[in-house]
Amino acid sequence: MIDTLDRRVGEGEERIRLDVTRTGIGVLTLCRPETLNGWSWEASRQLGLLADRIRFDESVRVVLLRAEGRAFCAGIDVTAPGGAITGRSPAERTHRYYEGIRWAHERFAAFARLPQPVIAGVQGYCLGFGFELALMADIRIAADDAVFALPETGIGVAVDAGGDLRVARDAGAGWAKLLALTGRRIDAATAERIGIVQQVVKGAELEAAGQELAAEIAANAPLAVRSVKRNIDAFADAGLAEALDRTALAAALTLTSEDAREGYSAKAGRRPPAFGGT
Numbered sequence: 001m002i003d004t005l006d007r008r009v010g011e012g013e014e015r016i017r018l019d020v021t022r023t024g025i026g027v028l029t030l031c032r033p034e035t036l037n038g039w040s041w042e043a044s045r046q047l048g049l050l051a052d053r054i055r056f057d058e059s060v061r062v063v064l065l066r067a068e069g070r071a072f073c074a075g076i077d078v079t080a081p082g083g084a085i086t087g088r089s090p091a092e093r094t095h096r097y098y099e100g101i102r103w104a105h106e107r108f109a110a111f112a113r114l115p116q117p118v119i120a121g122v123q124g125y126c127l128g129f130g131f132e133l134a135l136m137a138d139i140r141i142a143a144d145d146a147v148f149a150l151p152e153t154g155i156g157v158a159v160d161a162g163g164d165l166r167v168a169r170d171a172g173a174g175w176a177k178l179l180a181l182t183g184r185r186i187d188a189a190t191a192e193r194i195g196i197v198q199q200v201v202k203g204a205e206l207e208a209a210g211q212e213l214a215a216e217i218a219a220n221a222p223l224a225v226r227s228v229k230r231n232i233d234a235f236a237d238a239g240l241a242e243a244l245d246r247t248a249l250a251a252a253l254t255l256t257s258e259d260a261r262e263g264y265s266a267k268a269g270r271r272p273p274a275f276g277g278t
Helices: 041-055 090-112 129-135 163-171 173-182 188-193 203-218 222-236 240-255 258-268
Strands: 016-020 025-030 062-067 118-122 125-127 139-143 147-149 199-201
Touching (some): 016 041, 025 203, 041 090, 090 240, 118 203, 125 129, 129 147, 129 163, 139 188, 147 188, 163 173, 163 240, 188 199, 199 203, 240 258
Parallel strands (some): 118 139, 125 147, 139 199
Antiparallel strands (some): 016 025
16 A cells, blocks of 8 residues: 555645635546546545645635546546555455555545535546545536446445445435446436436536536535535434445455456456356
């Protein structure tokens, strides 16, 4: 893994960029379009650093999460440094994965629990962790070309950042199970119909729609806005922390399984996987 204690971001290593407008909008941009904004341990670290910065910035009244390029985030970047965790035994490797995922969950919690509302503007592929990241936002706007999926079980691993739990919260347990158990992709219109997305616009209108909604929220009383978000989250997220810990353990166990090894090999080889349940 990367050095989780390092508070710096090296030149050219930026995964997420923060810009604050004069109108109080903190614009968080996923800025690795050449990898379809693929996620990594380093991206998780930077998300946590920026969340800490935003949290105490009184000039930021609302956050707009967006992405450069033709995809919001196509999932985990398997080519990123530190992606594979090793261990002297299967038990040690599982333990290290469990602690690593719990560490990542803490970074995600800092983002999801920001006092300021977060709007996600999604275009193109929003897959795996990309979908999970969008679900951490309070409100989601999607371009009409957006595609959403949780494909993890197809490569032998559990959904590791709580995306299935958040789909269950927003759309119901049936939709969460359908999406997570099949890995099926859904379009923006379907995502809006089941309540995962709140607004669908044409691709060329996504940026303006996100800015317009952010400005509408930023114009309201900051203390009232933050109180409303906190109150709704307290109701909607009841039990989420305990479920996320079970998620971290399930992810650690499946990531170190033979099925995960087979799933990744099959995907790289463009062949159907042969899972054995081990």
